[in-house]
Amino acid sequence: MSGRRVLVVAVAVTALVLGVGASLALGTIDVPLGTVVDALLGKAEEGPDKQIVLQLRLPRTVDAILVGAALGVAGALLQGALGNPLASPDVIGVTAGSGFGAILILLAFPGSIALLPVGALVFGLTAATLVFVVAWIGPDGGGSARLILAGIGIAALFAAGTTGLMTAYPDRVQSAIFFLAGGLVSDGWDGMKQIWPYFAVGLAFSVCLIRPLDRLALGDDVAASLGTRPRLIRLGAGGAAALLAAASAAIAGLLAFIGLVVPHVIRMAGGTASHGFVVPVSALGGAALLVAGDTLARTVKPPLELPVGPFMVVIGVPMFLWLLRKAV
Amino acid sequence: MLEATDVRVTIGGTPILHGADITVEQGELVAVVGPNGAGKSTLARAAAGIQKLTGGDVRWDGQDVRKLRGRALARLRAFVPQRPRVPAGVTVRDAVRIGRSAHIGPLQRPTAADRAATERAIERAGVERFADRMLTTLSGGELQRVQIAVGLAQEAPVLMADEPTSHLDLGATVSVARLLRRLADDGLGVFLVVHDLALAAAVADRVVVMSEGRTVASGPAESVLDSARLAEVWDVDASVEAGSQGQTALRVSWLGDQDMTRGSS
């Protein structure tokens, strides 16, 4: 068993390292690997190559790593907390809320485009808060079914709002499409400078939730017997997932696939649902997947940079299906 | 160890328990019996501190359950629910290790003592044979023994089991019954909610009968489970008999008065 897990981690780490290398070296302009290394070490000459590596590709790669990791972890947390294999950040309304917030800025206040990440974050968290409030009040509050249903309802609300905005500002809809499809943008460190604290808090919180989620896996009653409060853990996991997903949307738009599939792939590959394994390795796997997908999205039809969302599907689904066959 | 007095519980506006009393000491197996809706599970959960009390008093080793924090309570009692979740990707050993968490601090790693306690729990519950298998590959009886092992890993003086045998076949039921009796003999306090009256009579040191949210009787099986009680609480014509070699039997008049049900014949 343990050997299998070690192998999975090794594969994930290797994929991540190779992905990062590719992300820094490949793109519309060919930058030789030597120059990439020089630039990273601060030894490169001034010029477009150095700018491309350090100001365009490096921030984008870091974005991809953090967003991929955050979404992988968010999915793992939610699947553990809700006990439902279909759980993902979309389920708690964060994706729809973030979409609304970002589209609001893009379409209604395009001059304030610097506020795009803030809009996505604020509305993503608002949507999640609404979902939790609706799911919590009344009898049987805090149960998984309530949470999922509330998520579907609030998500529909914000999705309607987004559609309304797109109808009201039809000439600007084009600028919104890239965000909705989910994609990273080469725009330097600006985004991450604003948003990194949310990633840090979310990831730190996730580490603390690992053991409680293992207890929750055995059922609410057993968890209670062991001194955990199931509803509190569910709320905490949902909150951490919401934070990570909203922060991710603020940087990379609506990437729906990673949070759902990566934890499953990790569980199937590693043969275990232990959160001490699944949560950190989902971070590695999500990061590797997004870095690889983004590199592909940028190099498939240069100089066009396609949205990375569809590439997640192209890379991830065959992997998922193959593992599914083996598991069954 | 456990002293519950005049326990009252209201759930969603409906009063379920109207004053129930029960005590469990270490080394004794107390069986709680009663018809559906009598409030057996609710009493178990209230006593375990999992269900909020509306009134009454529950004390563990003299301490009020409402004042005991999760971990401290987890070291006093282990609760095994009726149909626990069976998550995928978890082995028996993984699950029993999780049962140990009351003894492991949030940032600590499991120590050698914890690992030894996990193995002890696995042994006591008799699940060593399949300790490395996934929970999802186990049969009902094996699963129930694993759940008990998880509870044993808590190393609490009292084990509370809510109808652990209701969904098991005869062989599995016997296996669990023997395990529980052996645990009680080894000094564990066992609070067992059970449907099967013959089983209760066989394994329990004391039987508590519940009806309509109250505890109506408490004592040894022979005196508590007499025909009058069965008729009064379950509205059946039945009796519990103890045979030789620890066998018990429940004799029930299943079809009632033959002449009346058959009509004219």
Added chain:
Amino acid sequence: MSRAATRAACLAFVLLAAVLAAPATADAPKRIVALTPFSANTLAALGVKPIAIGQTLGGNENFLPSLRNVRTLPLAHPNGPNMEQLASLRPGLVLSSPTWTRGNRTMRTLDMRVEVPEPLTVRDMYPRIEDIAELVDRERAGRRLVARIQREVSRATQDLKSRPRVMLLLGVGRTPYVFLPNSWGGYILQLAGARLVDAGAESRSGFARVSDEAILDADPEVIIGVPHARAEDLNGIRDYMRSNEVWKLTQAGQNNRIHVWGDDKLLQANLDVGATVTRVRTRFLKNR
């Protein structure tokens, strides 16, 4: 004057001219990237050749013939041009569009000089031409260009024989948006003498969604549709617009005055205002 004095004076004059001229030409940026047809064509009209021009995907921008061999950069959301491609060109100046706000910010973090001299209406055009001329140090040529365009517009807007009520519609897919007076196309139509029918709509963006009912209610004499499409698709769109059941009921429909416009001259800023106004009047408004 003695020969020596004359020579000295000439020398002084030449030196003075050189001194005055030198800093001016040193200021003008050499490697210019123009991301809009307006800025690209203005540069070309001023005699300055950019090193690259931007072309939106699926757009049909018209560029002056002198720009034919200039490298094109594909433009797409969200950044506009590909930032790596742009960086490798080492531009001294980028003339961009307000559409690419995100890209403009990124360009500035890459230490590029970015200016956005893009007119929203025809009235803005003259000051923007002069802005571009100043940026590339061709102020005189800029003033001459402005004067020439003003003459062309003046000639094109003379003698308005009639002022028909016209609805100018942007066919975005299958949903129509009306050009408002504050849009580029709307202003051109007004210069051409049309009374622009806007069905009471108002919008800062210059476009507003209208329903077929509103179009019927407004009952314009002429309907001009501007599809957002490639040349190959125009016929299909023309057929669709002509066969719209509701539009057929308007005066324009009854009198067969539903037309389709084929290029981007009404959609975004360009230098051919005069010629466009003439074309509108001759072919669609019939008031020339």
